[in-house]
Amino acid sequence: MRARTSLEVAKRFLEQLGYRVLREHVPVVLRGVEVGEVDLVVEDAEGRRYAVEVKAGRLSVSGVRQAKVNSDLLGLTPLIVARGYSDDAARVLAEELGVKVVSLPDLMAVDEVELYSIVRAALEDAVLDIVCSLSVLEDPKAVEVLEAIASSERLEQAAELLGVEVRELEARLADMRRRGLIPPLVGYKRLRAYATALLILKKLALGEIRPIKTRGLG
Template sequence: MTGQLRESEEIAARALESMGFKVIERRSKVIVDNVEVSDVDIVAERDGVRYAVEVKAGYVDVSSVRQAYVNSVLTGMRPLLVARGFSDEAAVAVARRLGVEVITLPDQLYVNPDELYETIEAAVEEALDRVTRPLSMCGRLSKEQVRVLSAIASSEDFMAAAKALGLSPDELGHVMEALRSQGVVPRGDFRAVRVSARLLLLCESLARQP
């Protein structure tokens, strides 16, 4: 069993439990006349009904539906597939005709650790680049810019910053847009601007030390 399939089974098990299923067994062997002929990825139960659950790391095709149906007949349990969706209309038609239920989970749940790491890494790099870019202005700020940045850095939100500066929200909006055009603050929500302001003020204070 591949690592990707093991991860998919863990995801499927957690999803089933969140839907009210109780996971009874994993990798349950299917025995016919004392011969192991197959296995069921997950045996689950809900409302007194047991399900033979087949988990697909990808999309459900006709072969997957047939396998789930055969396992259900051999085990006497209701067939259930957990996957990203159907691969084509043929799979949909066969599942409907054979009475195989399919639970579709969002693609995001199937992101493997390497993909998740890369996604997080890219997001962190983008955020750091955005909030640190104004550091190029370090040592070149005017007193007015420092005053505005100080209010932003010490305020919980945009409205609090406007109040601290004695400005209306519209006036502060115009001031911040001017600061963005000057490269003093980044584009983004107030939290990103506040983080950037704190970093730039720290750099500014260090730059002005004798």
Template structure:
């Protein structure tokens, strides 16, 4: 097909079912994405997170879940429960239903499902815009992490951030530090609260951790230079006296 890029199978197909593609599809259908990675808090306790909150074409509110694969009964129950807690309608973007029982349950509970085709066609120019937008967004957030004076990294968090930046999984980071997964997860949760960059998976969290480590190194260097400048100034004053 001329003027289009055909992407199929494997990791590429899973990528096409990612949140960014799903949200773009919803916007094309008249939905407005209000908030992404919305945390569910009940009585001050965080009990979960949804991929997005959206406003439908008729002004109704939806809890949106994006599934890279097919939707099963567990996924239906999850999005339905989250929608009830947030007083919204449940909506799932996925590759279809895992089986007939999942389809029946979705209809029974009123879960709206938008199914993506196995082969998803997008214009090459549109794909370029998506990639460029994602790269620009990640770059902008990285710059903010470096410069935002409101971000405070505790000394004890630096070791954990280092482990996150240099490992592939949470359990690997915990093993390297000799800590429990829960201990490392606390720092990871803090990191996700600091930047949306860390909420897109462990790989993105590694990038965010690396940026904060560079920030700490730069701050240390500036403090060292400041101390050196003070010593030089003091020495010059003595020589002048």
């Protein structure tokens, strides 16, 4: 939820600065393989386009490198929205690599209506992701992947359960994202939680889990 809210805040902040949001969650593909993703592609008043990385916190050196690599692969100018730099090394590297950094103020002036819109958009995206992913439950091979992920604390463990190499599992997940079976999620912890939620919905639909009945009071 924090990542989604940060994205909505960044979109509105960039629009206030004169940028136009063109796309969201843009995959970075190299030789037919998805190797990354940028949060936004925006365009400024002069028509220049930027690959945007949105950071919920402060920008680190690794964040600068990631933004530079992804933008170069997309043929766009790198731009990062963050709450400042984590240290001088990140600032110096961004300047050296030509990565544009837009710093969000620690306290943004957001009125009640705008805050409601941001939170609502984040919630709608979360619900829509779940609904759009329900079709994954009709694919036995995809369900097998979800079950392995839900049962493992790390990607390596999930690959071991499936009897495949980590690279093959990553390729399967990339294919599932391209087919719209799962959304682009940051971090294995979120992917595991998402897989678990989908499998619970599957069990509920099949009647394998019964709703808890509560007794009235009094």
